Amino acid sequence: MSSKKTGLWMIGACGGVGTTATLGLAALARGLTSGTSLVTELDLFAPLGLIEPGQFVVGGHEIRASRFRQTAQEMHERAGVFSRNVLVGTDDLLASWEENIRPGTVIGSGPAIERLAETGAVRTAATGREAVEFIKADLLEFKKKHDLDEIVFIHVASTEPPIPLEAEHEDDAKFAKALEKSAVGPTTIPSSTLYATAAIELGCPYVNFTPSLGASIPVLERLAKAKGVPLAGKDGKTGETLMKTVLAPMFSRRNWKILSWVGHNIFGNRDGVVLDDPRHKASKVGTKDQVVSGIVGYKPQTLVSIEYIQSLDDWKTAWDHIHFEGFLGTKMILQFIWQGCDSLLAAPLVIDLARLILDAKGRGQSGIQSQFASFFKHPEGSKEHDFFRQWNILEEHVAELTAQSGAGK
Numbered sequence: 001m002s003s004k005k006t007g008l009w010m011i012g013a014c015g016g017v018g019t020t021a022t023l024g025l026a027a028l029a030r031g032l033t034s035g036t037s038l039v040t041e042l043d044l045f046a047p048l049g050l051i052e053p054g055q056f057v058v059g060g061h062e063i064r065a066s067r068f069r070q071t072a073q074e075m076h077e078r079a080g081v082f083s084r085n086v087l088v089g090t091d092d093l094l095a096s097w098e099e100n101i102r103p104g105t106v107i108g109s110g111p112a113i114e115r116l117a118e119t120g121a122v123r124t125a126a127t128g129r130e131a132v133e134f135i136k137a138d139l140l141e142f143k144k145k146h147d148l149d150e151i152v153f154i155h156v157a158s159t160e161p162p163i164p165l166e167a168e169h170e171d172d173a174k175f176a177k178a179l180e181k182s183a184v185g186p187t188t189i190p191s192s193t194l195y196a197t198a199a200i201e202l203g204c205p206y207v208n209f210t211p212s213l214g215a216s217i218p219v220l221e222r223l224a225k226a227k228g229v230p231l232a233g234k235d236g237k238t239g240e241t242l243m244k245t246v247l248a249p250m251f252s253r254r255n256w257k258i259l260s261w262v263g264h265n266i267f268g269n270r271d272g273v274v275l276d277d278p279r280h281k282a283s284k285v286g287t288k289d290q291v292v293s294g295i296v297g298y299k300p301q302t303l304v305s306i307e308y309i310q311s312l313d314d315w316k317t318a319w320d321h322i323h324f325e326g327f328l329g330t331k332m333i334l335q336f337i338w339q340g341c342d343s344l345l346a347a348p349l350v351i352d353l354a355r356l357i358l359d360a361k362g363r364g365q366s367g368i369q370s371q372f373a374s375f376f377k378h379p380e381g382s383k384e385h386d387f388f389r390q391w392n393i394l395e396e397h398v399a400e401l402t403a404q405s406g407a408g409k
């Protein structure tokens, strides 16, 4: 187990996922909950000696005035999640971590995120570079205040609209120039990428849990390698898409032909409010829609719909209808209904990824860490979507690390 003092810095810290991860860390630190649903608590990972979840100090950027305790209370009242015992038993820790929240930037974040931003909770900057510098200053202040050895950086902010790759994402000099442009008006460098730039320039291991652009550009991937920064992303695979990547291999291995796969998602949390705007929704549909063809090797007709239904709050229902062809051309149907609590599915994976990316940094690994593909809808550095194959890759990786540490003893 690491004895280092480590910060967990989240972008969008006081949203549903950020707050649930924070509450979970506090509850684990206080011994108020077990490690159920933390992948890294499986025996497989024990030889790695990962940081204990209770060792993290939490901070982050937000653009709304709400803080951990308010969001947790709202989720408790509206979605019926979190026990009173956990809320009361972690209150003082959450209060102290709330002091580490700083106003974020919404440069290039898209209209639905700009609507979320609250006066006094957002910092303006004349250029992207100016925003990168204040983000770095906030991180350095956090590091100094808590005497941290390392900061893990996780992006859990609302989903931005998609941004196509341009020359400034490929070329270092053009990227530097684009950062110096006025931040008013359209930009090819959204806030997720400004945050990622700051993290990588400071050498912080980085995870993008959202479909936003973040560090997924050649300039930052190269910089991460040069700075010894491990990267992982993107878009956490938590519910319906996880089911798709578990079921699609079955169709492949029985040589059944998938004719169409319709996935209809309804939910009512703040993520849903943002995704209700078609410009933002396009990013999410993009990461959800490519997994089936990535597994079966052909493109069945697919439809992914995501609708905001306020009364459901954080409880997501996904209804999937899979039409497939069996022997002698007989058409059959599989349907499933997934009812999951979105933030409770996502938060443990955020904690897992924080532990794993920190471990990767400690082992001198840099650039995209494709061995973590099983955690993501759109795994960076890997074309593998089959959950079981992704899991084998992770297992083999951990076995290799375990063997290396055994050999080093």
Ligand SMILES: NC(=O)c1ccc[n+]([C@@H]2O[C@H](COP(=O)([O-])OP(=O)(O)OC[C@H]3O[C@@H](n4cnc5c(N)ncnc54)[C@H](O)[C@@H]3O)[C@@H](O)[C@H]2O)c1
Binding pocket: 011, 012, 013, 014, 015, 016, 017, 018, 061, 062, 063, 064, 104, 105, 106, 107, 109, 113, 116, 156, 157, 158, 159, 191, 192, 209, 210, 211, 235, 236, 237, 238, 239, 269, 270, 271, 342, 343, 345, 346
């Ligand atoms: N199961 C899941 O919940 C799940 C799975 C995969 C991916 N995700 C992604 O995780 C992200 C968070 O989901 P959520 O349910 O917590 O949403 P949320 O709306 O509850 O939280 C997002 C938070 O980000 C903040 N924010 C937005 N833009 C910001 C910026 N530029 N700087 C700083 N803060 C900013 C918002 O104010 C909000 O508090 C979304 O992008 C979502 O798509 C969630």
